[in-house]
Amino acid sequence: MANVPKLSDPQSELLDKVDVFIFDCDGVIWRGDSLIDGIAETLERLRKAGKKMFFVTNNSTKSRAGYKKKFDGLGLTDVPAEEIFSSSFAAAAYLEQSNFPTDGSKKVYVIGEVGIGEELDLIGIPHLGGPADNDKVANMGSGGRLEVDPDVGAVIVGFDRDVNYYKIQYAQLCINEGDAEFIATNLDAVTHLTDAQEWAGNGSMVGAIRGCTGQEPTVVGKPSPLMIEYLESKYGMDRSRICMVGDRLDTDVLFGTDNGLKSLLVLSGVTSEEKLLSPDNSITPDFYADDINAFFASETATV
Amino acid sequence: MANVPKLSDPQSELLDKVDVFIFDCDGVIWRGDSLIDGIAETLERLRKAGKKMFFVTNNSTKSRAGYKKKFDGLGLTDVPAEEIFSSSFAAAAYLEQSNFPTDGSKKVYVIGEVGIGEELDLIGIPHLGGPADNDKVANMGSGGRLEVDPDVGAVIVGFDRDVNYYKIQYAQLCINEGDAEFIATNLDAVTHLTDAQEWAGNGSMVGAIRGCTGQEPTVVGKPSPLMIEYLESKYGMDRSRICMVGDRLDTDVLFGTDNGLKSLLVLSGVTSEEKLLSPDNSITPDFYADDINAFFASETATV
The missing domain is CATH 3.40.50.1000 (HAD superfamily/HAD-like)
Structure with a gap:
């Protein structure tokens, strides 16, 4: 499977069609203990554009409150605990x-x-x-x-x-x-x-x-559908307007495609463009991008 | 499956047809830390009759030498370490x-x-x-x-x-x-x-x-066929003249039937006659007996 388009017109291809972004954290928001450049601004823009966001991690060692401290420590103080979906x-x-x-x-x-x-x-x-x-x-x-x-x-x-x-x-x-x-x-x-x-x-x-x-x-964690069912029942969200964003094909993207969500693979984590586009790869996101700053890249370029 | 014969004429049904007995230990030789009554004499008679014997256990916490001490402690001092097949x-x-x-x-x-x-x-x-x-x-x-x-x-x-x-x-x-x-x-x-x-x-x-x-x-332990392959290659033994003796249907008897051995279930351990003969049981030993003393029970009775 070598036919995945790179996100080229984010507004019409993605932002107009999505109300909710579910972000995997490691490789998307941060790498280890370092925030990926530009992420704070990108999240702020998404928030201003009225998008809802959830941050998911299969790590159960911390609670939502424990993760909130990590977000705060990285300068992402606008992320409330309610947006954090740890497997705990x-x-x-x-x-x-x-x-x-x-x-x-x-x-x-x-x-x-x-x-x-x-x-x-x-x-x-x-x-x-x-x-x-x-x-x-x-x-x-x-x-x-x-x-x-x-x-x-x-x-x-x-x-x-x-x-x-x-x-x-x-x-x-x-x-x-x-x-x-x-x-x-x-x-x-x-x-x-x-x-x-x-x-x-x-x-x-x-x-x-x-x-x-x-x-x-x-x-209960990825790739179980329970989180999506929870979001549907708690917030009445429409799956077709949710986008899963992650850096792994076999967990993040599969989680999205298996659950009827849109999916975006970012290259800021463990998956290379070469691996994504290889004929050996059978897991197909809707789009891919270098990182989530690409959501506003064209806008920035034209401003 | 409710059609398993009880061993009634051990000499012609079993002893004449078997050169090697493989005994599960717990429920056959001992129960917990107590030797089952009569076992020492039965093993001695088998040995005098020229039968080879192996004692198997899936317990890996002791070596053969460690198990030899347990046999010695129970009075089975004639069992050499070479006859003990611990999974270690x-x-x-x-x-x-x-x-x-x-x-x-x-x-x-x-x-x-x-x-x-x-x-x-x-x-x-x-x-x-x-x-x-x-x-x-x-x-x-x-x-x-x-x-x-x-x-x-x-x-x-x-x-x-x-x-x-x-x-x-x-x-x-x-x-x-x-x-x-x-x-x-x-x-x-x-x-x-x-x-x-x-x-x-x-x-x-x-x-x-x-x-x-x-x-x-x-x-490498039960129910893997490796032990049988080892006995074949090391001692040149004929599978059809080996009998597996145990108290569990789903491990011992299955180990015997899956590997082309004769099999005998004894009731001295965890399996009841009712369970063995129940229509719900699909695992069929060649014979069953109360315990291995039954090998010589008829002889004793007629002497």
Whole structure:
């Protein structure tokens, strides 16, 4: 598939046809800890033009509030927490949408870092595990057992640098012997903890629970359609006027095309123009651009 | 499938037709830490009758030598280490059969407990990881990376109560960025660390590495055919004269029927006669018996 047009007349090709932009963050807004040049101005122009924006990340280690601090730190102080779709938020939103009790009668066991618990706190769902279980060891001596809370109704599995056997066994018991639903924030095989190398991602933590339960999780992050369904139900948005913008073909662009959205690949992250236009690539965005500053490039050029 | 004959004339139905018995251990030889009554005498009679015997376990936490101590402790001092097929031994035997270098030019990274390393020591293959990495933490600070030994040619994943993110990341790098083969001792979802409950098994550790590599492992323990191929090549044994004896339909009996062996289910472990003969059961051993003492029960009865 080598026939993808480069965005050449953004106003008529994209801006007139789109009300909502969903931006992947890494490789689109920032690279690692550095904001991509010109992004602050571009987001301001989109906002002035009345566009709604959401910023999505499969990283579950921070909550929306935690990500807001990252946006603030990069100078993007106009981005409110409500526009940030971390997979930690997506997990909490999924429970809310699926009528998980918020009266305290059911709890969530968390494999993951602080972000998931912070999001659950905001919607009043009690939770166990997470960082509190980082140093726990089950009683594996003769006759030993790990006692689990019988009220656990869901296990959320997110990226956890402190994953251990205690957490795995707790989750196993809740799912195999209790009636807990198995929820994964995402299935990313690798993640970018540091720029120096690729790191084992949440695919590892989810794989561990798959391997001892034989069950498949409900996935709430990209490329699951749950976020789009949430936007439709919460804001009444029309899919055909949403555009997914990302730097990865097999997650971002696929997420867009699979869900009936417009899609734009930007070359500011991991995908090269050569890879996009290669005959070996079968994933086709509607357009591609060097970066999202291209939305206003022609305007700037003619001013 | 409800038509399995109970062993009624062991000499003509089984003993005359079988040269080699492969015994699953838990539920056949012992239950937890207790030898099943009469087993020592039965094994002695089989040995006197010229039968060869192997004792298999998917548990990789001990080496053959480690298991020998368990047999000794239960009074089965006639069982030599060579008759014990732990999955730790199976992993080392697989490397040996597949001509993994034993000159030190290639190493193995281990997720697992002491058994795997002890078996690798016996065949002269250097190894890293395992218990030595229980307390390690990778440098995940800005620009941080985990350096891996470029000579790692295989990653063996066995049950590991001290699995951690360092080990997962080490294995991920060896498999994704190096050329290490991914080997699993077994895929058991749950295991019996204590009698008080089921515990997450090596399916968890293997699942973690599947989830960050997207690769499927070579499995060396039950129900992989590798052990049978090893017995054929090492001892020139005839499959049709080997009988698999176990207490589980979906692992032991299936292992036998899938590999062209005779199979005997014993009721001394987890499977009831009702479950075996239920119309819902589709896995059919050649015979079943209360326990392996039935091999000589009629003889005893007539003496």
